[in-house]
Amino acid sequence: MVAGRRVWTEIVRWRDPLLAAGLFGIALAALTAIPADDEAHRAPDLLAVALLLAMTGVLVVRRRWPVGVLAVNFAAVVGYQLLDYPAEPTLPAVLFALYTVASTGERRRSLVVGALTCVLVVVTLAIAEPGSYRPELVGALGWVIVALALGEAVRYHRAYTAEVEDRLARAESTREAEARQRVADERMRIARDVHDVLAHSIAAINVQAGVAAHLIEETPRPDEATLAAIGEILRGIAETSRGGVADLRATLDWLRDDDVPVSDPVPGLHGLPELAGALRAGGTELTVEVSGDRRPLPPGHDVAAFRIIQEAVTNAVKHGRSHRIDVRVVYDLAALRIVVTDDGPGRSTDGSATARRGGYGILGMTERAHSVGGRLTAAPRTGRGFEVQAVLPLPLAAPVPAPAREPR
Template sequence: MTTTHQPAAGTSFAVQRRPEKGPLAMTRAAATAWAGGVLYILLLLILVGGAPRSSGPLVAVGSLPAVSLLVGVLRRAPLTALLLTLLGATAVVVVPQRSPAASLTLAYQGQFLSYLAADLVLGYIVATCGRRAAVVAMSLSFCLQFLAIGLFAHGPDFLIVDAVIGLLAMAASCMLGLLSRERREHTVALRAQEVAEAVTAERLRIARELHDMIAHSVGIVAIQAGVGSRVIHTQPEEARAALRAIETTSRQTLSGLRRTLVALRQTEPETATGGTAPLAPSPGLADVERLAAATADAGVRVEVRIGGERRPLPADVDLSAYRIVQEALTNVVRHAGTGHCTVDIDYGDGELSVEVVDGGRGIPEDGPGHGFGIVGMRERAALLHGRFSAGPRPGGGFRVVARLPLPELVDAAADTR
């Protein structure tokens, strides 16, 4: 049965950069923005100079849509846009009213509606600009609006009503701006937290990969070197075999480290020739027999037993199961003090079960319970929402069990295409 391997977990991704805007495009955008500001001033002059003298509320309401012409100026110079809207609204208020006394009150009613445009701009400044700019904008808007209300409100009754309405409108715009600002800052904080958690998770993943890759090989090299040093004078053939095993294991480890480092340092998925950079397949349960043979060279015979229908697995499950077996065998070689262990792999309908059992001495004082091996195995199982247990057996020895949930067969087949 053929097993399809997925690309290594360290595959990098290209970062798409936005094309930089040239000086011509920036100049054109600036010209468009300031042209909108000029049109805003001209439109207000036309409204104020050409409207009937008794239509103050109509002019005030008609000046509100004109603020849309200041969108470009607002993005580039928010305080300048606020000043323009305040001056425009004040011009609508202070235009001399030459209407008869009978219509004078009607002309003054609603004349301060034009300041709603300035309140909208004020809310935008509070939401997007710094605190100093927001304080300056609120002070400027408050002074001009209430100065105009105090000087041009028609009678004490209208003065109180217009002042309260103006104050409420400013407060509402500032509150909306503050809420928008807090929401944006909260979103940025959450994004930064997600990035930090992703970096931490990637660091842990790299630490697990390097630990599982190196610990097993270094353990075998140490044992073979000890065997070779003891028999180099009495059994030269055994010593040469130990040295060959050390050479083979070292080369395999260096090759794996080189592939990992290349994958981590790779910043572009395309090679210089335009093709995709070659990446070695990540190990999986199909390589357990080779792992067992390398462990046997270190003096521990491994019996591999496979149950259920052997089939392709998702890449993350396949790699995690292999790493768990590898780390468990490393612990057997380094700490168990036995020459035999068993590896049981069961392909169930809903989960993959991996069990490594030895008849050694369990956990010594400086055993795997005091290192990162069991911690890494437990993290791998937890990332896949699986179950993990490791501990001494009642009759002696040590037992490692991992149960990893499997998706539906259709999903697993799709992942291996």
């Protein structure tokens, strides 16, 4: 197969020289086939052979200079006709020259060349065969039109094929770009989900462990109340770690197989009481205020709202060293508004802003807000503390009664 492809490559490389040689052979055979006693034309000689060689040999460079090749071809043909040699051997070379001009150029050039060729044919036949050239004229003009029309058809087909291939290439490039974007979006979503699952649990465990370590250091001989407090903290650590592991396992199962049933409840604003309880166990006070006409949230909005609050609270505890965090959730007619403030240091002692709390935390919260068409801002408050604000647009829906117990 490789050898056959190599042979075909060589044929394509030498196609014009082979074409010129073949046409010269055909013309020479046609010239020698004419009877020697034909009184209507001049007997073939070396000059006729030289003219045939000129008009066919020039076709070797027909693709590089199609118009120039046609001019040389016409000059040889006109000289051949005026010397009264038989006209039949010249026809294939002329037709290929005309076809090349039409197939490698544009329509305007083909029309101009066709018109000039027709004029040249009429003048040449009128001079070579005065008074009896009408049948030959009709045939010659017909062959000119056929050659040009065939060249135009080939040129149009090539242009159409090139356009189709270009469209396919652009479509393939677009599909590849979309696939790369989908992969990037999926990686960001996975990173965000894993971060949201682990960051809060680790931060809560860190705070609770710090409180337990403080109690142990302050009371070398702890009494029953201190031991009970330490035990409660350790149980909270165990519970938080179990919840974090369960959330991580559920996330990994979902990532490995979309058909895995989701047994754990989807995180949402209903999880705020548990979030507040876990923080209180570590010594951080979390208050939640909900106002407005409460109504069911779309699942994406509910998850995004909870994850934004969870991340803002985690950053406040882990990086802001906050002791009090206030969460305000407002149901407006067209949006859910979230405000999370803390009493941690708004700026560090060297004057640098703490807006980068949590590394990827603010980026993840911003992506969460953008995923439902919302926006988020996070910045230090004047004087002391940090504030996160999010606005999540909501579809219009009828309000529903608030639950009996407010998450506090």
